[in-house]
Amino acid sequence: MKPAIYFNELEDDVLQCTLCPNRCIIKPGHVGICKARKNIKGMMYSLNYGxxxxxxxxxxxxxxxxxxxxxxxxxxxxxxxxxxxxxxxxxxxxxxxxxxxxxxxxxxxxxxxxxxxxxxxxxxxxxxxxxxxxxxxxxxxxxxxxxxxxxxxxxxxxxxxxxxxxxxxxxxxxxxxxxxxxxxxxxxxxxxxxxxxxxxxxxxxxxxxxxxxxxxxxxxxxxxxxxxxxxxxxxxxxxxxxxxxxxxxxxxxxxxxxxxxxxxxxxxxxxxxxxxxxxxxxPDATESNTYCPSCGALLIERNGYSTEIKNLDEEGRCSKCGKEIPVIL
CATH class of the missing domain: 3.20.20.70 (Aldolase class I)
Structure with missing residues (x-):
């Protein structure tokens, strides 16, 4: 277990988790909605650390x-x-x-x-x-x-x-x-x-x-x-x-x-x-391919998890029209 970072202390050792918008109110010995945060004697712990x-x-x-x-x-x-x-x-x-x-x-x-x-x-x-x-x-x-x-x-x-x-x-x-x-x-x-x-x-x-x-x-x-x-x-x-x-x-x-x-x-x-x-x-949907929004060139072809870069230069531009494509290569 690891002490949690985000929580507020309430009365009688009750804690409020502030990690997510659920803002769970957790009594001693209980867990929040995620089941991974537990109040142990007035201290919040992460149960799934590592x-x-x-x-x-x-x-x-x-x-x-x-x-x-x-x-x-x-x-x-x-x-x-x-x-x-x-x-x-x-x-x-x-x-x-x-x-x-x-x-x-x-x-x-x-x-x-x-x-x-x-x-x-x-x-x-x-x-x-x-x-x-x-x-x-x-x-x-x-x-x-x-x-x-x-x-x-x-x-x-x-x-x-x-x-x-x-x-x-x-x-x-x-x-x-x-x-x-x-x-x-x-x-x-x-x-x-x-x-x-x-x-x-x-x-x-x-x-x-x-x-x-x-x-x-x-x-x-x-x-x-x-x-x-x-x-x-x-x-x-x-x-x-x-x-x-x-x-x-x-x-x-x-x-x-x-x-x-x-x-x-x-x-x-x-x-x-x-x-x-x-x-x-x-499977095999052509709608999984990446096309240039400017000239329509096929930039990245995907078949399942098989991927082939077609018309992208090393700097991420369309090799047909030169448009800069927001892809990290």
Whole structure:
């Protein structure tokens, strides 16, 4: 266990966690919504410090990050716990509970593993990384000094003060924007405004940002919502990549997968305002390729997780028309 950083002391040893907008009030001996923060005799502890449930070399496109070292692989690790309550979670075995099998590491060990596997970075993914705040912060600070880049795949549900501290040592994020439907966000235990603030703050901190929206039939699949979502993203930058991803049944959701026709329609609507929109979880979709928004040239061709750079020069410009493309190579 590791003492937590963000909490307030209340009366009778009761604590309020201030890591995320849930602001859990936690009595002695109890945990918060994420299950990874516990009040032990009036002191808040992180229960999952250095606890790994998954570790693998993954294609960077799996995060998904399409404009960040395309075609590379990155050491990806997950812990356990989550601060939202999605009944369609695809990693519920580690987000909803602490698994029986755990590997424990300290930050420098994880950095050495990344070096030994010739990984340019470390991606914290699979479960919600922000609930492992102290471990990620310690690891990120050391990793940056060693030239190891830090990636977060996150729901973006974190308070502003810890976010401001964390992004100082983060290079790239994929933020799961659950959709534009505020009622849907409340259904999964959150408020959309906090995620939007995280996206804004990450961009302001010059972190590479890509967004993912998992489209679930009957929940967040309306054309009107996608138009509003794309309009808001475009107001920040039309160059922010948006991944529109197909839902498949998981955990407590057994409704059929999202129709391809629905995804194609939403893709077309988002492209009216955004330069880089991708479809995910669809095999062989040409909508996963990157095209020049100026001349239409094929820049990066993707077939599953196989990636081939076609018409990008070493400085990230379209070799056909010279347009600068927001891709880190």
């Amino acid at each position: 606890e790994l449930t998954s570790i693998a070399m993954d294609p960077i496109e799996k995060k998904p990050l399409y404009h960040y070292y395309p075609g590379s692989e990155i050491l990806s690790v997950g812990s356990w716990g989550c601060n939202l309550q999605c009944d369609f979670c695809q990693n519920w075995e580690i987000s909803k509970q602490r698994p029986k099998i755990i590997n424990r590491v300290v930050p420098d060990q994880l950095i050495e593993i990344a070096k030994n596997r010739n990984s340019f970075g470390l991606a914290f993914t699979y479960n919600e990384p922000s609930v492992s705040f102290e471990f990620i912060l310690d690891t990120a600070r050391n990793a940056i000094r060693e030239g190891i880049e830090i990636v977060l795949v996150t729901n973006g549900y974190i308070d502003e003060e810890p976010l401001n501290l964390l992004v100082q040592s983060v290079n790239a994020v994929n933020i799961d924007l659950k959709g534009w439907n505020s009622a849907f966000y409340r259904k999964i235990g959150g408020e959309k405004k906090h995620v939007l603030k995280t996206i804004e703050k990450a961009l302001q901190a010059n972190v590479h940002v890509e967004l993912t929206t998992l489209i679930i039939p009957g929940e967040n699949d309306s054309a009107e919502d996608m138009v509003e979502e794309a309009r808001w993203i475009s107001s920040l930058s039309p160059d922010v990549p948006l991944h529109i991803t197909r839902y498949y049944p998981a955990y407590k959701y057994d409704i059929p997968p999202t129709p391809i026709e629905t995804l194609s329609k939403l893709w077309e609507l988002a492209r009216e305002r955004l330069n880089y929109v991708y479809l995910g979880n669809i």
